[in-house]
Each structure stands twice: as structure tokens, then as C-alpha cells.
Amino acid sequence: MNKKIARKADTWILDGNRAAAQGAKLSRVQVIAAYPITPQSPVTERLSEFVEKRELDAQYIAVESEHSALAVCTSASMVGARTFTATSSHGLAYMHEMLHWAAGARLPVVLACVNRAIGAPWNVLNDQQDSVSQRDTGWIQVYARNNQEILDSIIQAYRIAESIYVPVMVCYDGYVLSHTEMPVDVPSQEAVDRFLPRYKPHTILDPANPKNYNLVTLANPRINAEGVLCHGYMELRYLLQEALQNSRETIVKVGQEFGELFGRSYASMFWEDRLDDADVVIVAMGSLAMEAIVAADMLREGGHKVGVLGLRVFRPFPKAELARALEKSRLVVIFDKNISYGLEGATCSEIKSALYGSPARAVIRDFIVGLGGRDVKAREMADAVKRSLLSVNEGDLNREYAEWICAI
């Protein structure tokens, strides 16, 4: 492989939505089905423009709902087409049934989720309640911190999805990224073609070899006409779980290969910033992880040894890796742009579960922030960390619920 050619890229000024559309275009998607919703709409507009201009040889289906968008993608994927859709918030919620279906049928659909708050009441601004609410649908979830990561993650998403037959959701923050322009290296089509082979479906839809998919499946295994014992419903579910468990290896390998070709490595499930000497670690997901770096700078100026862990992959959840990374920390401060009502932020719960039984003994604090587009300032994050340190030093170790940074 000629790495020089692969690394030749143009730097464009792109907002997150355009970066996502470019990522899909470079991945040579063949069927696109999408329904407009703020703040995702520009993604679908760009893609339909690519198709109408014949810059992209794809079928663009302007469906009447997100539920149909994903149904178009699942069936097109079964035929053997590479499929793409994008949505936000209520659109993702409306897809919920089809999210389960896509993963259950092991179809490598890639979906861009432009993270937006969910009603009632109406709110079009950013938080991550929409995608976090879909964590149990069997999709891989990747969160981008900036527009470069959006583009890169979509290209990688197809490699990952199509090698293990699990759908991938690439999430990025509405407005914060979707409508904010920043420099993005756009790789050449030739380089992407080398990285991303053609999609080979595991399904066969051919009258000469007529298979039926997703029929009613019994609880127990059943013998086929040739006498082979086939799965029951539970075995099929186990295989999906197994695929997600094993996908960590694929995600890291694909991220590493991407780095070798394009000069930007994604060989980890999370981003680390100054963790080596940190006794306090801030954890955040998506663009908030960038803000956390600014907060860490402020705290470091005040003499605190603070690092940042930016969660990149939320499903599969990198339990073991995370426990190792947080092993030396005294305090872990998590900022969640979501809330699992009645408990706490979802990433907080996941991290607690990851640390259980590990040598890590950090005190954990969770802050719910930024819901419905509420601005999250680095100063507020730094203050929250300082408050947490103070209370921990006073012996306040466990808090039953998350703290909210809001005006109540």
C-alpha cells in the first residue's frame, strides 16, 4: 500500500453535517434513506445533492418517516447494498423498533445521529438523551469529538459493521458540531476505496436459492430439513452479544489501520489526555470531552493533577480498558449530557459497573449538564471538579444521585 497517496488529503472547512455527508459519499453508500429533522437536515440535503449531481452513484429515497428510513435501509442491506441514514432526537426514537430489527437481523447499516434533546417539551438543541436511550438496541455507538472524527468515524463504521455484521451509529452533537465549521482533512476517494472493500452480505435473496429471513423463531433450538440443529431465539441473541463483545478488537484494529493509512489513529475505545499523572479524571462523551480538556487546563493551572478521558465508543462499553485507565485515579468526575431518570447519567452507571471488581478505588461524582442545549462552560466543569474534591476531602464519598448543574 502506498501510504503517501493515502495520506494526501485536502483540508476543507466543513460543519459536522457536511463532514458526515462527505464520509458517507467517500464510503460509496449505495442506498440512502432519510427524513429531515433539525439539526440533521443538511446531511440529507447534501447527500441528495451529491446524487442529483451524479457525484455519488446511489439511490436516494426521500421517505415519509424515520421508521421507514431505517426499514428501507434494512431491506436494501439484505439485498446487498451499502446503506446510510441520518437522524436526530424524535427521529431516532421513532426508529426504535427498526434499530432492534437491524441489529437482530445483523445488518451493517450505518446511521449518523446528530444528538438533540427529546420532548416534551420541544427543544431542537443538543444533548445525548436520544442516542443514549437507544443503547440496548444492539448497535455499536461511536461518539465524535469534532468534525474530523465525524468523517473518519463514518468511513471506519462501514469497515467495522461489514466485517462483523453489526450496525453502527455515529453520534455527534447537534449545533455544537453539526453547525460549526472547522478544518477537516478530506481523504481522496482512491485512499478510501483501498481502506473500505466492497460490502459482502451474509444474506441471500435469490430465487435460485430461496432463503427466508426473520421468520418466527422458537425459544428452543430446532432441527432443519437436513437434520442440523439450528439456533433458538436465545442463541441468536447470544450471537449478537458475542459479536458486540468481540467487536472491541475489530474497532481498535480498524482504527489502527485507519491511522496507518490516513495519519489519524483511532486505536482506542476512548481518548486520553494527561492520564499518566492524574489523580483526578474528568470523563465526558462527544464534544464535551474537548471542553473538558479546557477545564483540565484550568485545574492544572491551580495545581490539580487532572486528566481527561473522552469516551469514544459507548457500545460496546470498554469495561476492562476503562478500569485499567482509571486505576490510579482518586476521583473520577463524570459529565453526562443525558439522564437515566430515577438513577443517574448513563455513562456514570456504566463506569461504576466497569470499575466494580477492578483494583480501581476512585470516588465517583456525576454531573448532569447541558440538557436541551444548555451551555456547558469549561469554568463550570472546573468548578464542579473543585467542589467534588472539597467534598471528598471532607469524607463525603458516595452520593446516591447525580448533581445537576442548573438553576433549581
Added chain:
Amino acid sequence: MPNGYVLFEGDYAMKTTAVNITEKEYLLPGNRTCPGCALSLAYRYILKALEGQVIVTVPASCLTVLHGMYPVTSVTVPCVNTPFATTAASATGLVAGLKALGKEGLTVLAVAGDGGTHDIGIQALSAAAERQTDFLYICYDNEGYMNTGNQRSGSTPLGAISGTTPIVGKQQNQKDIAAIMEAHGIPYVATANASYPLDLYEKVRKAKMIRGTRFIHVFVPCSPGWGFPFSETIKIGRLAVETGWVILYEVEDGVFRLTSASESIAEKSNLKPLREYLVEQGRFKNITEEQIGILQRWVNARWKRCLDRAGDSQS
């Protein structure tokens, strides 16, 4: 010729007959449908007409039951199952995928029940038709959610007892799905009935040759759901046509034509009273005289509209 034989005259008036129609079957014996299932019968002829060159998409419905349980299917054509509301969207995906891959020569066939068409699937169906998606949609109508145990649907008739209209019967009449689909301006809309399999076969053959969205409504009497003996499936289906409850027609590029038995009933002006059809079914046991009157007037008005349209097409 024995007396009963004239009943089947309509079938023999067409060029395809029981003697010369293809013998090849795409539906295997030993499937899961109830004895005397009209859907099973109709599906036999739908697949014969398409000669197996088809990819089928099926939502939750009695047809899912017919297709079988993993890892065995009773049908020898490729099929994907899809969630209830998504039949036409799934078909759209199949069409788009085949096109993207440059695969030609296959009909994408969506087959859903009345629940999956009149109710939960109508949004996706309407949109697929509006997008002029190149596929054949067949609604098999057993006038209720039969697979879940006979609950009322948007197609259940006025006065019918169902699982969710258990005592007084349904208080509203059904919607006319074929007329709704015709309003989409699609190139082919037809109605058919499992009791007239050759008429159904001809319509599917014709639909296969047309590009764009094609819609066929197939009436399928349901023995356990409607309360009549298994053996009378064909008789009930014929009574539906003979009384005008079902009218067999097709609309090709806007041109209306009565077909098969409905055509000959129009010629002979011998529509039977609707009561003859209703009294044969347990589901109408509590229907009131007033409701029968409402239904009869509804049938008369629709029959007149069809006669007028048939006349307009001829003149």
C-alpha cells in the same frame, strides 16, 4: 352438464384454466395455515403468476405463519420479514438495493393483511406509492386482525363481532382501500378474491408487466375468524361477489373494467341481496336490521358507481 357446474363458468371464460395453468407450486404442503385458508389459496396463485421470480416482503401477519418457523419455510421464493408498519418501506429498500446493484428481472412483492395495510402500514404504503416505487403490493383482506385472534381492523365491516367488538359488533363500516390507492394515481389497481383464483392469477400476471406501484386487493374469507365451516371458504367468497360486497375490477392507467363474476353479474343484473352473504357467518349473528339496511345501501351505491364507471369506460 350437472347443475352446479355453471357456477364456475367465469373461470372457463378466461384463457387460463385449471387445465392449462402452470402446475409448478411455490407453496409447499404441510404448512401452518388453518384448514381451508383462503390466504393460502390466494398466495398459491400469486406466486404461480410471478413464476417464482420474486423477492417477497411480509410483515407480521397470517402470511408470516404460512411462511413457517426458523429454520424451515413452506415457501420456495426468497422472503424477508419486516416489522408491521414497514411493508412498503421494506419493499422500497429491496427495489433500491436491487437497482443499486444493477440486478434486474425480479418483481418486488409486498404482501400484507388488512391490519398491515388499512391501519398500521398505510403511511409507508401511501408514501411508497407517491414515490412511484416500482413494486407490487398485495393486501389480503380477511377483515380483521386474524393472526392475533380476530380483533377489529379498519377493514372489519359494520355489525361484525370481533375480539374487540365482542358484544354489539363494530359500529363503523370498513374503509375502501382500493379507492384510497387509486387516488394515488398509480398505474394499476385491482380487486380480487381467493374464490376466483384464475381472475387473481390474471391480474397478478398483468401487474407483473407494469412498471411503477401496482396494488391488488385480495378478499380472503377466514373460516375461524368469521364463523363458517372450513369447507365453505369458496362459497363465502363467491357469495361476497354475488351480493356485491366484493366487486371484482381493475383500473389500468385510469381505465375501469369489471372482471370475472362481477362482469357477468353486471351483464345479467342479478345481484343477490347482501343478507344472503351475512347470514352464513357467525360474526354477523348480532347484526341489526338497521345495520343490514345501512350495509345494503352502501353496497348498492358502490355497485352503481362501478356500473357507471364501467359504462363510462366502454363509451
Added chain:
Amino acid sequence: MGTRDCQHICDESSPAVGEAGKTGEWRDSFPVIDQEKCLPARQNKPSCFLCWLYCPDAVVSRTIPIRIDMEYCKGCGICAQICPVHAISMANEAGFCRDKTD
């Protein structure tokens, strides 16, 4: 004994006769053909075949004489109803079983 040998990663089914088992066992009555009356048999040429046409389960053969696959015939009785010359009648399944064992 595990299920990995089937190699499926999702629910993929292949066609086979008798997916629901021997559906002939569902019957409570069974069709009896009187070949003396049956039109194709009487005329010894392909004709009528309405029993074949209307069978929902495709278990009637379009042959002379016609045959019914009793392994899978569910005994619905449509063929008996539809026969224009009343060549098919439905007989009680219990009686049939007794006759066979006697």
C-alpha cells in the same frame, strides 16, 4: 450439543415440505374420491381439475386419476364442496382409523 454447526448468524430458513409437521394429523374428516364420477377419470383426458385448482394446501395432484396427499391434507373439505359432479365426499376420520387398524 450446541447450535454453532448451523453457521447462521441470523434467522435464515430454507424451504422444506411439512414445515408444520404431518398436517394430515390435523384432519377430522378426509376426502374420498369416486373415480366413477370424477370428470378427468371418466373422460380419461385432462379436464375440470377444480379440486386441484381450489386446494389451499396444494395437496391434490393434477393427474388422471387425481390423487390427494393424505400425509398433508388438512381435511378442509373444499374439494368436496367445489366438485361439480360430487365425486368427492368427506368421511369421518375416526372411522377411517378404525378401518385401517381392523
